[in-house]
Amino acid sequence: MQVTEYKPLIVAFCCNWCSYAGADLAGNNRLAYPADVKIIRVPCSCRVNPTFILRAFQRGADGVIICGCHPGDCHYTSGNYYTRRRMATLFSMLDFLGIERERTRVEWVSAAEGAKFAATMNEFAQKVAALGENKRLEDLRCKK
């Protein structure tokens, strides 16, 4: 029997200065990652509101990843430090509610780390694919 792997939908919020540029570099170097990963550009990872993450899950995303500059390298000096605290506590809360912790992730990707960007996306997509469809934070109204 042919088993087709689940194709997850992944939303990646990337900060404009490091991670979005890292994603561009992955492109420049033709480093492949699944087309299921869709990037949304934000000025800084600290712009990512938990509401956006929940919204993505509501609308059918299976995984959400937030990428920002490495701690200490934030274009705005402190943005990613806030991101780090906000996402640590938010992810812990999602886990507390029984939502699979592998569906969310924060990764620091610099503008020079095209390879890391691609590798991260491949790995994340694989993990999310293994979890299958997001059922615990889905909104069936959006699937009709």
Add this chain to the structure above:
Amino acid sequence: MQRVGVFVCWCGSNIAGTVDVQAVSEALKNEPGVVFSANYQYMCSQAGQEMIKTAVKEHHLTGIVVCSCSPRMHEATFRKTAVAAGLNPYMVEIANIREQCSWVHKDVTAGTEKAIILGKAAIAKVNLNTPLTPGESPVTKRALVIGGGIAGIQTALDIADAGFPVDVVEKQPTIGGKMAQLDKTFPTLDCAACILTPKMVDVAQNDKIRIFSYSEVTDVRGFVGNFDVTIKKKARFVKEDVCTGCGACVEKCPMKKIPNEFNLGMDNRHAIYIPFAQAVPKVATIDPDACNMLKNGKCGICSKVCAAGAIDYKQKDEIIEETYGAIVVATGFNPISMEKFDEYAYSQSKDVITSLEFERLTNAAGPTAGMLVRPSDGKHPHTLVFVQCVGSRCESCAEKGKEYCSKICCMYTAKHAMLTRDKYPDTEVYVFYVDVRTPGKNFDEFYRRAVEEYGVKYVKGMVGKIVPEGDKLKVQASDLIANKQLHLDADLVVLAAAIEPDHSARPLATMLTASMDTNDFFTEAHPKLRPVESPTAGVFLSGTCQGPKDIPETVSQAGAAASKVIGLLVKDKLTGNPCVAIANELTCNGCSSCERVCPYGAISYLDKEFRMPDRTTKIRRVASVNPAVCQGCGACTVACPSGAMDLNGFMNNQIMAEVDAICK
């Protein structure tokens, strides 16, 4: 509803190779708001841009979506195109279907599908775009330099050279800073005074530069281009413009046992004093804590002997308020206190001194007129021990010293050791070190000369304890290379004390809303790319307030800061980035959460009167963002629980629309 035009770029085969561009433009044609959709080989080419302009005119487009390469590549290009077509530049959105699609996906079906989704997201966003206009603010063409050491001096001279007025605020009675106290400078051994004092005179004589010595900055308001600064000019009880600096008053002053700060207390000065011969401004200052006349109204000798009539016992602190376009921080450093380093017997023996004290001791203008003698008995020392890293690189003893390397100690100690051996060949000179760090032009050569030509004995190891015994200092140390304990009888011990930012730096940083690291060094806007700018717009960093550095580094940074200031002051108006935070006053609670996370101090609060729907009025505290200061990171938008804070260009509803389009 927007009238959106979609332009899909082939980028030759870069995009078209993996993405069916025709299918993309066809699919996007049906999206809400889209009235025109086309594809072309090179959208960024002249012809491509013309195509956009024509479409804007023919189809009355209000928004543009370009599906092409990364916005980091051509967003600016297409924004200019929009402007040329009569649109607001912020009505353009880019769908990145090259770097983030065609180049990373090999399958045409998957690539095309993704390109369509990215296009839809961009359309969803542009449907919610509003024209944005950058704010403008005028620039006051005057700079303030805080600190009159070599960093401040160099910055002020460079800015003045470009024709802009500069004010230098120095808290001491004279400018000159630490460099004025130094004897010789490494690695060339030219005398510090010989190279510094002409610059001090240049400052004094430059008609673009005003010196506020014996003054402090007490308040800073405003923002880049328009800082309103309050300067307190402390009363020196001598009319600065009348005093000729003749020194007659100093000679006759009966209060002559006041420890002389300039010589680090190694000799005395009078109650009325001029710190050193080449002081700028060369005017006397009365120390109010020491002067009998000021303390109890008895004396008045200086007034009598002053031929110019410059003494004014009734002088009051003067408050100066001035507006500046830019502020340069050059507050410098101090050696750390040796109080906590009891093992080196600093407080027990006068013959244990710091390196800066050693500088004064060997300086021809110093307390001993340059004769190297023991402070305790005036005798010539034969065995000298230099201890490196006293309080520097103190990982385990952070409560005593500093975790960082003070950077300059290795070189000045080599200098001290070399000069001692040169002048007094009968001496034995030991240097105890952890590492010798000599990166810098001619630095390692210099150090090697000290060892090889001058016979300075470098010992890798730390001094454990120094005990004064008789007229000797018993030094217990370890030699890590020979792996043995050393016991030396020294006549003089010199401690290379770590350096730390001046204590005035932290309150100043608060006033400037400039950020600092945990060591109280000012943080630069970017450690590599913007090393002389503070993250707070319009505030620049010069010298050791930003981190330990030697004189050449300080001077080059001072010049760099000056050039940044000049770049700012030549502008008549500052055009801001319109993608800044905006506070909705109607939903703002005034809770201060946003202010707490703003790295730029761009948010302030005001009590505003609101007319309520029931016709009553209510005064509420609400946030207000200064668009000239905000850099648009968006940290505030998430900190705000009521959603009152939003970010132009990346509004909540725009990002959610993108999410929706992607997750459909």
Add this chain to the structure above:
Amino acid sequence: MQKITREQLIDQASELLANGTVSTVLGWGAGEFGYDVTPTLFKTAEEMQNGFVFNDFCGANFSKYLVSKTKTLEGKLLVFLKPCDTYSFNQLLTEHRFDREKVYVVGIPCEGMADIAKVKEISGEGISSIASDGDRIVVTTLYADAPVKIDARNVLAERCIHCKSKKHVAYDTLLGEEGDVVASARFDEVTRLESMTPDERFAFWQNELSKCIRCNACRDACPACTCETCVFDNPKSGVENKSPSNSFEEQMFHIIRAFHVAGRCTDCGECARVCPQNIPLHLLNRKFIKDINTFYGEYQAGAEVGSRSPLTDYTTEDLEPSEIFVGRNEHA
């Protein structure tokens, strides 16, 4: 069970009303059945004599009322605050939500308040009178032949069982003795949930949150929820809704609400107290508090005015989101 009496509170308030220090008193108004007390404004000592009550059911946290009442009342408002209420009081001051000068705080000691639902579990329905007798609550009902005597400690409200502090962190006058922060096992239930499997946790919360009727009582009673316009009422926010339309809406509402008060929530327990559906909402807030304490060091919102919430702060050495589960007592 309370150590302080109604009369002491009336005396204190009467004095302050009489000497003009305050114009109005925010206290508890008597109800129909002894346990149904309503926050009430009193203007005179006489009004207090007639309608003021203080008993084991005076649980409501008055701090939030100060936001609106101080803006409309003339003169100073006297407010009675229990130790836990003073934390909310300070937190609101930190957030500039009212003018301290408009308030006169009388700190009152608290021995823990009773939960009427627990009383009824023992006494049964049909309460015709309820009174305190030392450490006991005496209930007469329509159906029991004799009055039912209940040890007040056995019917403590959940938040009082896990009382975190007997210390008043703000007051102008303190009645009774200065208390202390006390050790509590308030995180035990959070820990128990954490040690479940994700499936169990999910089932637990689905069961609880599915009861939500989106009445907003938790939000409207919460002293940290004082937004001029809540995002859930604001059509422009993108999350506005009036109904718990499905499990996602239920999760969304409670996750975002808990996140918005994270670092600001003092753990006063009003959310769980007022929930008509008995959802243990305080566990969500406590989870955030516990995480903040674990990740970033102990922090008690409202302990002092002006303190910086850990979520508006950072250190360069903070835990990475990928490290938050490391070392946790994990389910098998």
Add this chain to the structure above:
Amino acid sequence: MLKCSLDNVQTLFAEIAKEAKLYLPIDNADGTAVFGEWSRGVAWSNALNTAKSPKDFFFPQTEDLMRFRTEGKKIEVIDVRRESDDFVVFGVRACDVKSFDVLDRVFLSEPCDSFYAEKRAHGIIVSLACTRPAETCFCGIFGIHAAEPAGDVSAWKTEDALYLRANTEKGTALVARLSSVLEECSDDAVNAQKESIAKIMNKLPLKDLSTEAFGGGKTQDLFHSPAWDALSSACLGCGTCTFVCPTCQCYDIKDFNTGNGVIRYRCWDSCMYSEFTKMAHGNNRLTQKERFRQRFMHKLVYYPENNDGLFGCVGCGRCLAKCPISMNIVKVMKQIGGNKGE
């Protein structure tokens, strides 16, 4: 009168459930009762009443009205109305049964609410007399008899048996198909229970609460009563009273963007909310006092004014038990009604 031994009641439920979904009060883990669907093994709660009223079965908190599916610029309208199957709501107390009179007058009068009407047509209500009313019960003052509940079928539960009496055609049809588990019996046991209930009703603390000051025609004086300020002063503006109320009938119509279109749905709304019936001109009632007053004026004055004196409250006492600040219609009636009934 028909009778079923309590030992046999699960069989009775099974019989009912053969042809219609059966909902009855069941105990929740937290000690409250809720209406839940019966299936084999589900125990019938002994609680006096459920946390939420059975209103949900006919007027659910959220109900889709229609859908629009969009694709690009195309819009398709989808009718989501469905024919309801028959269902039985069992164990509805007298107060809650009465609430359907209140709701019917709103939803079934012209223009008839077809969503509600469809469910009313297919829902069969089996009521249940109250043997142990709570102190918060005051149905009696509105002329409701706890011992004589209406509904399609009335029921009484004694120590050992359940007694049933059909009142309507739907009720008759239901008991007819349950004949295998029901037996004819005399009214004696039920009459005895009614007597004992009457005695208890006479002891209830709120039994003498007067409705005299309320009803149609009293509008002006009550509206301008100075007591509203103090009564509404502590109101949090939450929707608890509204959402536990069996007679509240206000709803909002909202659109939900699914990403592929729009779901137009209605959901309960509360006149206590500041956003209630917000329109282009702003809000109708600007202060919490006005909103608070509206809720009680509506139940006690406006509704009876328009509905032959029928009050918009059935005295179920849920709001008394659930209000976070213990403000409620009883306190309002006593204050506004001139403290009568003390």
